[in-house]
Amino acid sequence: MTHNPPPVPPKFPPLDQWPILTGPDCPGCQTDAPGDVVWIGTANDLDTGDKVHLWTCRACCTDFTTPVTHWPINDGPDCPYCLTSVTCWATFAPNYLGDLWNCEHWHEFVLTPEGVIVLPKDAA
Structure with a gap:
């Protein structure tokens, strides 16, 4: 039987939505250390219905969102x-x-x- 490992999730949103190689600074602890802020995926904002990116900070366990913008x-x-x-x-x-x-x-x-x-x- 062939072993097929699950696909590795991307570290950042698609390039046309996030053209830099680091995540945003965490609004909880202000860290900007590479790898501390991790992209989780996209969702719809509960208040506005707009698409947002979901992020989590490994340093302080804060979850936050940023708007989806196309660059x-x-x-x-x-x-x-x-x-x-x-x-x-x-x-x-x-x-x-x-x-x-x-x-x-x-x-x-x-x-x-x-x-x-x-x-x-x-x-x-």
Whole structure:
């Protein structure tokens, strides 16, 4: 009899939904250590019905969700520092419930769902 081991579940959502090689920071313990935050799968949000990604943190056992977003976004915001239009989505920013963006000059800023830009100096 041939042994067929079960398939290994993916570590991250599909590439068009999660284009980076690390999971989001845990909102419970703020860890960003590789391998601590693990993708479980997708589900529907109970309140809105929207698709979300389910994550769990191995460090503190917190379960949390992030919205399902399809990337790449070709019309990202201009950099508030140098005003370049060459920006790239970096990751979700759970502390601000928004997205962290980088520009070609490595400036970082957060864009909230309401369209508000939060600079790191303003976050302190």
